[in-house]
Each structure stands twice: as structure tokens, then as C-alpha cells.
Amino acid sequence: MPATPAVPNGKRPTLADVASRAGVSTALVSIVMRGAKGAGEATRERVLQAAREIGYRPDARARLLRSHRSHLLGVQFGLQHPFHSDLVEGIYAAAEPAGYQIALSAVAAGRGEQRAVETLLDDRCEALILLGPQAPAARLAELAGQLPVVSVARRLRPSVPGLEVVRTADDEGARQAVAHLVALGHRDIAHIDGGRAPGAADRRRGYRTAMNRHGLGEYIRILPGGLTEEEGAEAARTLSATRPRPTAVLAFNDRCATGVLDLFLRSGVAVPGDISVVGFDDSHLARLAHIDLTTVGQDIARLAGLAVGRAVARLEGAEIPAGEQVITPRLVVRGTSAPPR
Amino acid sequence: MPATPAVPNGKRPTLADVASRAGVSTALVSIVMRGAKGAGEATRERVLQAAREIGYRPDARARLLRSHRSHLLGVQFGLQHPFHSDLVEGIYAAAEPAGYQIALSAVAAGRGEQRAVETLLDDRCEALILLGPQAPAARLAELAGQLPVVSVARRLRPSVPGLEVVRTADDEGARQAVAHLVALGHRDIAHIDGGRAPGAADRRRGYRTAMNRHGLGEYIRILPGGLTEEEGAEAARTLSATRPRPTAVLAFNDRCATGVLDLFLRSGVAVPGDISVVGFDDSHLARLAHIDLTTVGQDIARLAGLAVGRAVARLEGAEIPAGEQVITPRLVVRGTSAPPR
DNA sequence: ACGGAGTTCTAGAACGTTCTAGTTCCTTGA
DNA sequence: TCAAGGAACTAGAACGTTCTAGAACTCCGT
Numbered sequence: 202m203p204a205t206p207a208v209p210n211g212k213r214p215t216l217a218d219v220a221s222r223a224g225v226s227t228a229l230v231s232i233v234m235r236g237a238k239g240a241g242e243a244t245r246e247r248v249l250q251a252a253r254e255i256g257y258r259p260d261a262r263a264r265l266l267r268s269h270r271s272h273l274l275g276v277q278f279g280l281q282h283p284f285h286s287d288l289v290e291g292i293y294a295a296a297e298p299a300g301y302q303i304a305l306s307a308v309a310a311g312r313g314e315q316r317a318v319e320t321l322l323d324d325r326c327e328a329l330i331l332l333g334p335q336a337p338a339a340r341l342a343e344l345a346g347q348l349p350v351v352s353v354a355r356r357l358r359p360s361v362p363g364l365e366v367v368r369t370a371d372d373e374g375a376r377q378a379v380a381h382l383v384a385l386g387h388r389d390i391a392h393i394d395g396g397r398a399p400g401a402a403d404r405r406r407g408y409r410t411a412m413n414r415h416g417l418g419e420y421i422r423i424l425p426g427g428l429t430e431e432e433g434a435e436a437a438r439t440l441s442a443t444r445p446r447p448t449a450v451l452a453f454n455d456r457c458a459t460g461v462l463d464l465f466l467r468s469g470v471a472v473p474g475d476i477s478v479v480g481f482d483d484s485h486l487a488r489l490a491h492i493d494l495t496t497v498g499q500d501i502a503r504l505a506g507l508a509v510g511r512a513v514a515r516l517e518g519a520e521i522p523a524g525e526q527v528i529t530p531r532l533v534v535r536g537t538s539a540p541p542r
Numbered sequence: 543m544p545a546t547p548a549v550p551n552g553k554r555p556t557l558a559d560v561a562s563r564a565g566v567s568t569a570l571v572s573i574v575m576r577g578a579k580g581a582g583e584a585t586r587e588r589v590l591q592a593a594r595e596i597g598y599r600p601d602a603r604a605r606l607l608r609s610h611r612s613h614l615l616g617v618q619f620g621l622q623h624p625f626h627s628d629l630v631e632g633i634y635a636a637a638e639p640a641g642y643q644i645a646l647s648a649v650a651a652g653r654g655e656q657r658a659v660e661t662l663l664d665d666r667c668e669a670l671i672l673l674g675p676q677a678p679a680a681r682l683a684e685l686a687g688q689l690p691v692v693s694v695a696r697r698l699r700p701s702v703p704g705l706e707v708v709r710t711a712d713d714e715g716a717r718q719a720v721a722h723l724v725a726l727g728h729r730d731i732a733h734i735d736g737g738r739a740p741g742a743a744d745r746r747r748g749y750r751t752a753m754n755r756h757g758l759g760e761y762i763r764i765l766p767g768g769l770t771e772e773e774g775a776e777a778a779r780t781l782s783a784t785r786p787r788p789t790a791v792l793a794f795n796d797r798c799a800t801g802v803l804d805l806f807l808r809s810g811v812a813v814p815g816d817i818s819v820v821g822f823d824d825s826h827l828a829r830l831a832h833i834d835l836t837t838v839g840q841d842i843a844r845l846a847g848l849a850v851g852r853a854v855a856r857l858e859g860a861e862i863p864a865g866e867q868v869i870t871p872r873l874v875v876r877g878t879s880a881p882p883r
Numbered sequence: 884a885c886g887g888a889g890t891t892c893t894a895g896a897a898c899g900t901t902c903t904a905g906t907t908c909c910t911t912g913a
Numbered sequence: 914t915c916a917a918g919g920a921a922c923t924a925g926a927a928c929g930t931t932c933t934a935g936a937a938c939t940c941c942g943t
Contacts, residue, residue: 215928215929215930216929216930217929225892225893226892226893226894227893227929227930227931228892228893228894228895228931228932229891229892229893231929231930231931231932232891232892232931234930235931239890239891239892240891240892241890241891241892244891244892258660258663258664259664259929259930260607260664260666260928260929260930261661261664261665261666262603262604262606262607262665262666262928262929262930263603263607263898263928263929263930263931264929264930264931265603265898265930266601266603266604266607266898266899266900266928266929266930266931267897267898267929267930267931267932268898268930268931268932269898269931269932280627280630280631281624281627281631281826283622283624286621286622286627289621289648289650290621290622290648290650290651293648293650293652293653294651294652294653302661304645305646305647305648306646307630307631307634307646309630309631309634310631310635311634311635312634312635319599320602320643322599323599323600323601323602324602324603325601325602325603429830430830430832430833431830431831431832434830434831434832460830460832463804463807463832463833464832466804466807466808467807467832485622489770489771489772489775489801490772490775491771491772491775491801491804491805491808492771492804556898556899556900557899557900558899566922566923567922567923567924568899568900568901568923569901569902569922569923569924569925570921570922570923572899572900572901572902573901573922576901579920580920580921580922581921581922582920582921582922585921585922600899600900601898601899601900603898603899603900604898604899604900604901604928605899605900605901606900606928607898607899607900607901607928607929607930608899608900608901608902608927608928609900609901609902609928610901610928
């Protein structure tokens with residue numbers, strides 16, 4: 202039972218408490234706690250022992266207040282996006298070994314991006330990592346003027362000065378999906394798009410150019426969709442009533458594709474027998490055995506690692522040209538795509 | 543364009559900067575920024591103007607360091623649980639009007655509860671709200687000895703002293719589900735459980751007692767499940783091969799139920815024609831038009847509000863007896879339940 | 884015996900706020 | 914005219930750290 206309350210008064214133990222117990226100065230305790238050099242082996246042990254005994258934990262806020270560096274990366278993410286959850290998981294994993302902490306700020310109903318970013322700034326984050334930000338480019342530029350900012354999964358055109366961008370080559374992903382379907386023998390391939398969501402424009406463009414390149418321009422059909430299951434199902438409803446019905450469909454993302462799958466199953470359209478379905482993201486969802494979705498894999502760990510990497514590089518003064526890191530996606534073939542019959 | 547950099551040197555503007563620009567003391571600026579009384583109307587305007595001009599934002603950490611109160615609630619949640627996302631959303635909404643800020647700390651692969659809680663403590667949170675904590679009761683008790691702790695959606699038995707518990711009456715929920723199915727005419731009702739997940743034991747118990755109470759003890763069948771789609775699908779696979787096949791199934795939660803639904807659809811078992819399916823949580827998932835799941839609704843907004851409320855009450859010194867807040871769930875009947883044929 | 888070079892340690896000033904205890908100045912009532 | 918009371922404002926000490934100097938001590942070669 203190492204951590205009994207053990208505080209003289211009611212307050213939380215501080216450097217001074219440890220110091221007086223170990224019979225040294227607070228400065229020395231600080232040195233020991235940070236693992237800095239400049240303390241004798243014996244004293245170090247004694248201090249650590251004292252700290253352990255009274256259950257001392259350094260006060261992160263006081264620490265940050267004093268030291269010029271905060272080693273804090275602010276991450277803005279959407280609570281309702283599984284893809285963001287996966288990214289955050291990757292960001293945690295990448296930040297720890299680099300010696301940085303993560304401050305999370307969620308975008309949710311009644312809590313917009315503006316607010317989310319403000320709290321991060323108030324917490325003195327050194328850099329911002331924004332997942333799929335929807336804020337206008339001007340706002341991002343303004344932020345980028347204040348501190349390093351990394352935008353993940355959103356293309357910015359023209360590029361905002363000082364802003365780092367880490368994204369998947371969405372157009373290339375769409376091209377790969379189309380190529381896969383064409384190789385299977387499909388010709389009539391529809392696309393359910395993501396409207397104004399980040400990446401949607403690129404995926405739409407990639408689909409269109411791929412179709413044209415394969416000489417299938419006449420089959421191009423883009424249905425308004427979105428990034429939720431409901432919007433996918435809605436588009437699928439339209440699709441299933443269309444004659445002739447396409448033999449394959451590329452959905453904006455996995456959530457959207459799941460909605461499509463579900464509606465098809467319910468209305469007796471066999472997948473992949475009657476129609477092939479391809480998603481985008483390779484989120485946890487797609488990998489589930491009972492969904493088993495063919496999808497365009499975004500390398501989430503890589504995106505996260507790169508986002509952290511760019512932020513850290515900028516912070517550590519590397520004079521890298523602010524720029525775009527584009528990651529090539531990789532098609533993951535699973536059970537929802539097959540030759541048309 | 544109100545927020546140009548506008549800082550003399552490269553640093554972020556501070557109270558002193560505003561003070562010298564407005565020609566007053568830092569103390570007065572502090573008063574004005576906090577909206578405290580004790581400043582003249584004219585000066586107040588002048589200070590605010592100066593602050594606006596140089597783009598001043600108070601430093602949250604310095605502020606917290608000085609003022610004894612931090613008005614910070616630490617929230618631990620699971621990144622991969624949609625139900626937690628919904629709760630967090632509700633917590634944000636409840637905390638704001640109460641004058642509290644939220645610090646998020648995620649539990650993810652490679653980042654356990656221990657670590658998540660430690661960072662919250664380091665940030666000097668005043669109270670902890672733990673969503674579905676898995677930590678042993680002893681650990682929770684230890685925490686509760688240090689600061690107010692609210693455990694959401696996990697029953698603790700025997701009750702841990704000093705710990706606040708906010709939860710849904712899981713057993714009652716299961717009873718409602720069974721009653722609904724029985725009223726529809728079902729007798730052979732199976733339950734896919736949640737193993738060691740928070741709430742699972744209570745739901746299991748509720749199912750069992752309800753079955754007995756309706757004189758259906760001989761039909762009791764509990765399949766090992768879990769809280770993910772995969773585990774639900776796995777159990778459904780077993781179930782669909784069982785003869786005689788139950789005419790209804792109560793799944794541990796909505797994710798699990800979704801897995802069940804999907805497997806049934808794929809294997810040609812009609813829902814609700816051949817078998818009725820009931821979930822638990824009423825998360826976003828269940829409400830999706832294409833899933834349309836009958837489910838036991840947890841009042842998420844209420845749970846969140848209560849969690850914040852209890853934490854705040856304890857902080858503001860209300861000497862409420864530490865105790866359990868149990869919320870009665872409400873069955874939401876949708877499209878996956880119908881009379882057996 | 885002495886100067887230099889490490890080491891190990893300490894005093895005290897930051898960091899950007901809020902808080903306590905005043906001080907100054909204006910009203911106002913007797 | 915004067916004290917009392919309040920409003921408007923300020924100086925300076927906190928808060929719990931880290932950082933900059935420098936002090937005290939040891940170890941060496943000369």
C-alpha cells in the first residue's frame with residue numbers, strides 16, 4: 202500500500218514537502234523528479250523514496266507555467282467519427298515516445314471548432330493537430346501564424362502558408378477502387394459522394410478521372426451522400442430503384458458504405474452477388490468479420506505518426522518547408538467485391 | 543481583422559502587456575478579465591479595448607495555479623465506445639452552464655485506465671468522472687479518498703466509500719425488454735451477455751429473474767457475448783444453428799445487437815419475422831433508419847447531467863451522502879421486434 | 884600549499900495569474 | 914468641517930514549479 206493519503210494538512214503534496222522530508226532544497230528535488238543530472242546517487246534515492254512515501258506527483262500546470270516549453274500537442278477531433286477515434290489512438294501512440302503529451306478537445310453538438318481550438322490555446326499547447334477541420338482557410342491561416350498547425354485529412358487549395366497538411370491521396374484511392382472494380386469486369390460503377398466533407402472533392406475527382414481513363418465516361422454517376430450511415434442508406438435506396446442498376450458502387454467512407462450494405466441486404470439486393478460495394482478509410486468498422494468490407498485503406502498509424510512528426514519537427518526548429526505530406530492509400534480487398542454476374 | 547499578431551516581442555501577450563497599454567495595474571486587468579466587480583465602467587471599457595487590440599487571452603494554467611479552485615472536471619472515456627462518445631457530448635453540455643471545464647483523457651490500446659487517470663490528476667482536476675471504469679474497486683476507493691470520483695455506468699458492490707455512482711438500472715432494463723417480448727407472445731427468449739463488461743452482470747440477472755417471473759425458467763439461455771459487433775455476430779452464429787431456435791434475443795448492447803442483426807440478415811434469418819432482436823443503450827447506432835433497433839434506452843443526457851451534478855455538488859461542499867443515482871431505463875420499441883410467427 | 888575543474892547542492896528570481904490588504908479619492912450626512 | 918463609508922485602484926505576496934547563479938566540497942596535478 203504505497204500510496205496512502207499521507208499528507209500533513211489536507212493539501213496535495215508539493216516539492217517543498219518532499220524537500221523538507223528528504224532534507225534537501227526544492228531545487229534538488231526538482232532535478233531528481235525530472236531525471237536531470239546534477240544529483241548524487243544516494244541523495245537521488247533518498248528523494249525518490251521521500252516522494253514515494255508522501256505520494257508526490259508533480260503539478261503539470263506549475264511545471265508548464267515555469268518552463269518555457271510545454272511539450273503539449275493539442276488535438277481537435279470529432280467525437281462522432283470513428284475514423285477520428287482511430288487517429289487519436291495513433292496520435293497518442295506516436296506522441297508518447299517523442300516526449301510529448303496530448304490535450305484533447307472534442308467537437309460535438311453545441312461545441313464548435315472555434316471553441317475547441319480556443320480551449321487548446323488557453324492550455325498553452327505548443328502546436329495544434331486538427332482532424333478533418335472544417336474551418337475556413339482564412340481561419341486556419343490565422344492560427345498557423347500563431348503556432349505550428351497540422352491539418353489531417355483535409356486538402357487545402359491553395360495551400361495556406363505555414364500550415365502543415367497530412368492527408369491521404371484521396372483521388373488516388375478512388376482511382377484504385379475503380380481500377381479494382383474494372384479489373385473484376387464492372388463497367389457501370391456509381392459513386393456516393395461526401396458532399397462538402399474533407400476529402401470528398403478529391404475522391405469525386407479521382408472517381409471521375411478513373412472512369413474516363415477506362416473509357417467508362419458514359420457510366421459516371423455521382424449520388425449525393427455524406428459521411429453517415431443514414432446518408433449512405435438514402436443513396437442506396439435511390440440506387441436500388443435505378444434501372445439499369447449499377448453493378449458496383451464506391452461509397453464515400455466506411456460508415457456510408459455500411460449504410461449502403463444494410464439497405465441492400467434489407468431490400469434483397471445481394472452483395473457482392475448483385476452489386477459490389479467499396480468503402481473508404483479501413484476503419485475498425487470495415488474489418489469486422491460480419492461486415493468484411495472491401496475498402497480503400499488509409500494508413501491510420503502512418504497518418505498519425507506523420508502528423509505528430511511534422512508538429513514536433515516544426516517545434517524543434519527544423520526549418521522544413523511547410524508542406525503537404527500525401528500518403529498513398531492501399532486497397533484492401535475483402536468480401537464485398539466480386540465479378541458482376 | 544481583430545486578432546493580428548500584435549505582440550511587441552515574439553511572446554504571447556500577458557496581463558502586464560494589457561496593463562501597460564491601458565495604463566493600469568495588472569491587478570485591475572485581472573479584475574476586468576474575470577468580470578469581477580471593483581472596476582469603473584470607463585476603465586473597464588478601456589482595458590477590454592486594450593486586450594482586444596493585442597489579442598490577449600488569459601493563460602489557463604497560470605490562472606489555475608494561483609486560484610485554489612481549478613473548476614476542471616477530468617473525464618476518462620473509451621475512444622472506441624460510441625456510447626462513451628455520446629456521454630462525453632452530454633457531459634460537455636452539462637458542465638459548461640455549471641461553470642466547469644472538461645479535461646478529456648482517453649483509454650485506448652496501449653494507454654490503460656491507470657495512465658489516463660494519472661494525467662487527469664497531474665492536470666489538477668478537482669473531480670473525476672469515469673465512464674465504465676474497469677479498475678478494481680480497491681483502486682477506485684483509493685482515488686475516491688483523494689478527490690470526488692463519479693463512476694458512470696458501472697455498478698459497485700459492495701459500495702465503495704466516498705464514490706459516487708451514476709448508472710442505469712440495468713436489471714430493470716433487461717426486465718422491460720423481456721416483458722415487451724413476452725407481451726408480443728414470445729416464450730423462447732435468449733440473452734447474449736456482456737461477459738465482464740460494466741453492467742453485464744445486472745442485465746444477466748434482470749433477464750434471468752424476468753424469465754422466471756414469467757414462468758419461462760426452462761427457456762433461459764445465456765450465450766457468452768461481449769460489447770462488440772464481432773462478439774454479437776459470433777453468438778448469433780451459434781444461435782442460428784440452434785434447434786429449436788429461440789424466437790427472440792436480447793443482446794448486451796447496441797453494438798452487439800448490430801452484429802447479431804447483420805449475421806442473421808446474411809444467413810437468411812428474417813428479423814423480426816423469424817426472430818426478434820432487442821439491444822441496449824439506444825446509442826446513435828440504434829436510431830439509424832436502416833438499423834431501426836428496438837432497444838433499452840439509457841437516458842444519456844440525464845446520466846451525463848447527473849454525473850456532472852454529483853461531482854459539482856461534492857465540490858461545492860454539499861454534504862450529500864455519497865450514494866448511487868440509479869436511472870430507470872425506458873424501452874424504445876422500433877422495428878426489430880414483432881410477434882413470433 | 885595552491886589553483887583549477889568537476890561535482891553536488893542551494894538561494895532566489897522568474898513564469899502569469901489571483902488574492903489580500905491597503906491607499907486614495909470621492910460622496911454624503913451631521 | 915469632519916468623520917464615515919464606499920468605490921476605484923494598486924503594491925506585493927502568493928501558487929508550485931524550473932532556471933540561473935553561485936557556494937561548498939572533493940579531487941587532482943604541480
